[in-house]
Amino acid sequence: MQTIFVMVKTELGRAYEVATLAVDTELVSEVHSISGQYDLMLKCYLDEGTDIGSFITERIQTLPGVRDTFTLIAFKAFT
Amino acid sequence: MQTIFVMVKTELGRAYEVATLAVDTELVSEVHSISGQYDLMLKCYLDEGTDIGSFITERIQTLPGVRDTFTLIAFKAFT
Amino acid sequence: MQTIFVMVKTELGRAYEVATLAVDTELVSEVHSISGQYDLMLKCYLDEGTDIGSFITERIQTLPGVRDTFTLIAFKAFT
Amino acid sequence: MQTIFVMVKTELGRAYEVATLAVDTELVSEVHSISGQYDLMLKCYLDEGTDIGSFITERIQTLPGVRDTFTLIAFKAFT
Amino acid sequence: MQTIFVMVKTELGRAYEVATLAVDTELVSEVHSISGQYDLMLKCYLDEGTDIGSFITERIQTLPGVRDTFTLIAFKAFT
Amino acid sequence: MQTIFVMVKTELGRAYEVATLAVDTELVSEVHSISGQYDLMLKCYLDEGTDIGSFITERIQTLPGVRDTFTLIAFKAFT
Amino acid sequence: MQTIFVMVKTELGRAYEVATLAVDTELVSEVHSISGQYDLMLKCYLDEGTDIGSFITERIQTLPGVRDTFTLIAFKAFT
Amino acid sequence: MQTIFVMVKTELGRAYEVATLAVDTELVSEVHSISGQYDLMLKCYLDEGTDIGSFITERIQTLPGVRDTFTLIAFKAFT
Numbered sequence: 001m002q003t004i005f006v007m008v009k010t011e012l013g014r015a016y017e018v019a020t021l022a023v024d025t026e027l028v029s030e031v032h033s034i035s036g037q038y039d040l041m042l043k044c045y046l047d048e049g050t051d052i053g054s055f056i057t058e059r060i061q062t063l064p065g066v067r068d069t070f071t072l073i074a075f076k077a078f079t
Numbered sequence: 080m081q082t083i084f085v086m087v088k089t090e091l092g093r094a095y096e097v098a099t100l101a102v103d104t105e106l107v108s109e110v111h112s113i114s115g116q117y118d119l120m121l122k123c124y125l126d127e128g129t130d131i132g133s134f135i136t137e138r139i140q141t142l143p144g145v146r147d148t149f150t151l152i153a154f155k156a157f158t
Numbered sequence: 159m160q161t162i163f164v165m166v167k168t169e170l171g172r173a174y175e176v177a178t179l180a181v182d183t184e185l186v187s188e189v190h191s192i193s194g195q196y197d198l199m200l201k202c203y204l205d206e207g208t209d210i211g212s213f214i215t216e217r218i219q220t221l222p223g224v225r226d227t228f229t230l231i232a233f234k235a236f237t
Numbered sequence: 238m239q240t241i242f243v244m245v246k247t248e249l250g251r252a253y254e255v256a257t258l259a260v261d262t263e264l265v266s267e268v269h270s271i272s273g274q275y276d277l278m279l280k281c282y283l284d285e286g287t288d289i290g291s292f293i294t295e296r297i298q299t300l301p302g303v304r305d306t307f308t309l310i311a312f313k314a315f316t
Numbered sequence: 317m318q319t320i321f322v323m324v325k326t327e328l329g330r331a332y333e334v335a336t337l338a339v340d341t342e343l344v345s346e347v348h349s350i351s352g353q354y355d356l357m358l359k360c361y362l363d364e365g366t367d368i369g370s371f372i373t374e375r376i377q378t379l380p381g382v383r384d385t386f387t388l389i390a391f392k393a394f395t
Numbered sequence: 396m397q398t399i400f401v402m403v404k405t406e407l408g409r410a411y412e413v414a415t416l417a418v419d420t421e422l423v424s425e426v427h428s429i430s431g432q433y434d435l436m437l438k439c440y441l442d443e444g445t446d447i448g449s450f451i452t453e454r455i456q457t458l459p460g461v462r463d464t465f466t467l468i469a470f471k472a473f474t
Numbered sequence: 475m476q477t478i479f480v481m482v483k484t485e486l487g488r489a490y491e492v493a494t495l496a497v498d499t500e501l502v503s504e505v506h507s508i509s510g511q512y513d514l515m516l517k518c519y520l521d522e523g524t525d526i527g528s529f530i531t532e533r534i535q536t537l538p539g540v541r542d543t544f545t546l547i548a549f550k551a552f553t
Numbered sequence: 554m555q556t557i558f559v560m561v562k563t564e565l566g567r568a569y570e571v572a573t574l575a576v577d578t579e580l581v582s583e584v585h586s587i588s589g590q591y592d593l594m595l596k597c598y599l600d601e602g603t604d605i606g607s608f609i610t611e612r613i614q615t616l617p618g619v620r621d622t623f624t625l626i627a628f629k630a631f632t
Contacts (some may be wrong), residue, residue, distance in 0.1 A: 003190060005199065009147075012140040015132065019236040032161060032232035033132030035150045035272045041163065041230065053410065053428030053549030061407035068404075071430045072199065073547050074190035075527030078177040082269060084278065088384075091377040094369065098315040111240060111311035112369030114387045114588045120242065120309065132233030151278065152231050153269035154211030157256040167542075170535040173527065191527030193430045193545045211252065211270030219249040226246075229272045290391030290568065290586030298565035305562075308588045310389050312369030319585060321594065325463075328456035331448065335631040348556060348627035349448030351466045351509050357558065357625065388594065390585035394572040398506060400515065414552040427477060427548035436479065436546065448628030467515065468626050469506035470606030473493040483621075486614035489606065507606030509624045 002046040003074035006060055007038035014065040015039035021063050027055070038070060081125045082153035085139055086117035093144040094118035100142050106134070117149060160204040161232035164218055165196035172223040173197035179221050185213070196228060239283040240311035243297055244275035251302040252276035258300050264292070275307060318362045319390035322376055323354035330381040331355035337379050343371070354386060397441045398469035401455055402433035409460040410434035416458050422450070433465060476520045477548035480534055481512035488539040489513035495537050501529070512544060555599045556627035559613055560591035567618040568592035574616050580608070591623060 010018040015033055019040055022031045030043040046055060056071055089097040094112055098119055101110045109122040125134060135150055168176040173191055177198055180189045188201040204213060214229055247255040252270055256277055259268045267280040283292060293308055326334040331349055335356055338347045346359040362371060372387055405413040410428055414435055417426045425438040441450060451466055484492040489507055493514055496505045504517040520529060530545055563571040568586055572593055575584045583596040599608060609624055 005190075005192070012145060013136055015136040015140075016236075023236045031236040032163075033136075033234045033236075034163070035131070035152050035231040035233070037149050039132070039136070041232065051550055052430070052547075053434070057408055057410040057428075057434070061410075066407060070432050073193040073430050073526075074199065075193070076191045076525055078174075078181045078189040078191075084269075084271070091382060092373055094373040094377075095315075102315045110315040111242075112313045112315075112373075113242070114310040114312070114368070114389050116386050118369070118373070120311065130234055131231075152210075152272040153278065154272070155209055155270045157253075157260045157268040157270075170540060171531055173531040173535075191531075193526070193547050195544050197527070197531070210272070211276070215250055215252040215270075215276070219252075224249060228274050231272050288392055289389075289588070290592070294566055294568040294586075294592070298568075303565060307590050310368075310588050313367055321585075321587070328461060329452055331452045331456075332631075339631045347631040348558075349452075349629045349631075350558070351447070351468050351626040351628070353465050355448070355452070357627065389588040390594065391588070392586045394569075394576045394584040394586075400506075400508070411552075418552045426552040427479075428550045428552075429479070430547040430549070436548065446629055447626075468509040468605075469515065470509070471507045471604055473490075473497045473505040473507075486619060487610055489610040489614075507610075509605070509626050511623050513606070513610070 002048055002050065002052070003077060004044050004046065004052060005072040005074065006042040006044060006056065007034070007070040008040040008042060008060070008066055009037070009068035010039045010065045011067050018063060018065040021065070025059060025063065027059070081127055081129065081131070082156060083123050083125065083131060084151040084153065085121040085123060085135065086113070086149040087119040087121060087139070087145055088116070088147035089118045089144045090146050097142060097144040100144070104138060104142065106138070160206055160208065160210070161235060162202050162204065162210060163230040163232065164200040164202060164214065165192070165228040166198040166200060166218070166224055167195070167226035168197045168223045169225050176221060176223040179223070183217060183221065185217070239285055239287065239289070240314060241281050241283065241289060242309040242311065243279040243281060243293065244271070244307040245277040245279060245297065245303055246274070246305035247276045247302045248304050255300060255302040258302070262296060262300065264296070318364055318366065318368070319393060320360050320362065320368060321388040321390065322358040322360060322372065323350070323386040324356040324358060324376070324382055325353070325384035326355045327381045327383050334379060334381040337381070341375060341379065343375070397443055397445065397447070398472060399439050399441065399447060400467040400469065401437040401439060401451060402429070402465040403435040403437060403455070403461055404432070404463035405434045405460045406462050413458060413460040416460070420454060420458065422454070476522055476524065476526070477551060478518050478520065478526060479546040479548065480516040480518060480530065481508070481544040482514040482516060482534070482540055483511070483542035484513045484539045485541050492537060492539040495539070499533060499537065501533070555601055555603065555605070556630060557597050557599065557605060558625040558627065559595040559597060559609065560587070560623040561593040561595060561613070561619055562590070562621035563592045563618045564620050571616060571618040574618070578612060578616065580612070
C-alpha cells in the first residue's frame with residue numbers, strides 16, 4: 001500500500017462542502033480542515049503500482065469545489 | 080479567547096475596499112495592508128471552542144473581494 | 159481532542175533515526191517519511207486546552223536530530 | 238508611526254525564552270507563539286523615518302536564541 | 317525617496333505586453349522579465365510618505381494583464 | 396545550448412492532457428507528472444541567446460490547459 | 475523504474491564540488507547547477523520498490539557539502 | 554550583458570556589514586536591505602556567457618557573513 005497526503009485549497013467558502021465529498025471518495029481515508037495556506041488535508045491509501053499523478057488529477061482535482069492541490073508522498077510509515 | 084492572524088489576498092485593486100469590509104466584521108479586531116505576498120493582515124479574536132476552520136470559510140472567505148487566505152493560529156500571547 | 163500535523167526536517171542523514179524516536183514520543187500517533195521540503199510528517203493528538211506551542215517547542219523540537227518544524231493545526235476531522 | 242510584523246524562528250526548544258526577551262524589547266508591543274513555519278509573531282511600532290532594516294538587524298536578530306526572521310511592513314491600519 | 321520592488325505574475329502569455337505598459341507607468345523605473353515564480357520584476361521610486369499599499373493596489377494591480385503581485389520594500393540603498 | 400526546467404500547474408484534471416501537448420512542443424525534451432505544488436516538470440533545450448522569458452510566455456504559457464509556470468535556469472550540466 | 479528529482483542546497487561556495495561528487499553517485503543520472511533557492515538539481519533513477527526516503531537520507535544527504543534537500547517524485551514520464 | 558538579482562540572507566545581525574562588502578564586489582551594481590525572508594537584494598551585471606552558477610557560488614556565497622542566496626535571472630530589460 002502507498003500512503004499519500006494531499007493538501008487541498010477549495011473555492012472560497014466551500015471547504016466544508018468539499019470535505020464532505022472527499023470523505024466519501026474511494027481511497028480517501030481521512031479529511032481534516034487545517035491552518036495555513038490550504039483548507040483541507042486528505043490522507044489516501046493507494047494500491048502499490050497505482051499512478052499517483054493520475055489519481056490526483058482524475059479523482060481529487062475533479063471533486064467539485066477543489067481549486068488547488070499539493071501532494072506529499074509518504075515513503076514509509078514508522079510504527 | 081483564541082487569537083488568529085489571517086493573511087488575505089484580494090481581487091486585484093480591491094484591497095482597501097476589502098479592508099473596510101473586514102474592519103466591520105464581527106470578531107475582526109485589526110486590519111492592516113501589508114508588504115509581501117498577501118494584501119491584508121487581519122487579527123481576530125474567537126471564543127475558545129469556536130471551529131476556526133468554519134470561521135475562516137464562512138466569515139472571511141465569503142467577504143466580497145477576498146481571493147485567498149492564509150491562517151496562523153496564535154497559541155499564546157506573551158505579556 | 160486536538161489533532162496537529164508537524165512536518166519535521168532532521169539533521170542530514172538522520173531522518174529514520176528521528177522517526178524511530180518520534181514514534182515512541184507520547185502523543186505522537188503516526189510518523190511517515192515524506193517527499194518535499196521536510197523529511198517526516200508527524201500526527202499528534204493533544205488534549206483540548208494543551209498549549210500547542212509549548213508541546214512543539216518542548217517535546218518535538220528537543221528530540222535529538224530535529225532541525226526544523228512546520229506545524230499545521232487540524233480544526234476538525236470529517237468522517 | 239510605522240507598524241511592522243516580524244515572524245521569528247528560534248533555536249530549537251527556545252521559543253518561549255525568546256518570547257519573554259522580545260516582550261521586554263523596546264518598540265515590541267505584542268508577542269505570540271504561532272503555527273506554521275515560524276515560532277513567534279512580533280508586532281512592533283517604530284517612529285516614522287526609522288530605518289526598519291537596521292531595527293531588524295540590530296534589535297531583533299541579535300536577541301539570544303533568534304535563528305531567522307521574516308518581516309512584513311504594515312502600510313496602513315484600517316479602523 | 318522610497319524604493320520598492322514589485323514582482324508581478326501576469327495572465328498567461330501576456331508578460332511582455334504588461335512589461336511594456338509597466339515601463340510607461342509613472343514611478344516605475346525598471347522592468348525586467350525574470351525566472352522563478354513571477355514573470356516580471358518592477359523597481360519603483362515613491363515619494364517618502366506615499367501609502368505603498370495604495371500605490372500597489374491602485375497603480376500596479378490595475379494594469380491590464382496583471383494577475384498577482386509580491387512586494388518587497390527596500391529599507392536602504394548601499395553605495 | 397541552454398537547459399531550463401519549467402514546472403507547470405494545469406487546469407484541474409487536465410495534467411495528462413497538457414503533458415501530451417507539451418511532449419509534442421518544439422524544444423521540450425522531457426515531460427514528467429510530479430508530486431508537490433506543480434503538476435508537471437518540463438525539461439527544455441533552447442539555443443544560446445534565445446530569450447527565455449519570451450519562450451516561456453509564448454510557447455509554454457499558451458499551451459491550452461496551462462495555469463501557472465515556475466522556471467528554473469540550469470547554468471551548467473555536470474557529467 | 476522510478477524517477478525522482480532532488481534539489482540540493484550546498485554549503486556556501488561548495489556547489490560545484492558537491493556537483494562533481496553527485497555525478498559519480500550511483501543512481502544519479504544528471505546534475506545541473508540551477509537558479510532559485512537551491513544550488514543543484516539531481517535526476518535519479520531508482521528501482522521500483524526502493525524506499526525513496528532511505529535513498530535521500532542515506533545516499534544524498536550524506537554527500538559531503540550537502541546542506542538541504544527538496545524531493546519531487548516523478549509519477550510518470552510522457553514520451 | 555546579463556542582469557541577475559540575488560537575494561541574500563546574512564548571519565544574524567550582520568546584514569549591513571555584508572551590504573558594505575557586497576557594494577565593493579566586482580559586478581555588483583546595487584545593494585538594498587529589504588523586507589521579507591531575505592536581508593539584502595543585489596543587482597549584478599555579468600558578461601554574456603559567464604557561468605552564473607559559478608559567480609554565485611564563488612563570488613557571492615563566499616562573502617563573509619552570507620548565509621543563504623536566492624537567484625533570479627533577468628531575461629530582458631524593458632525600456
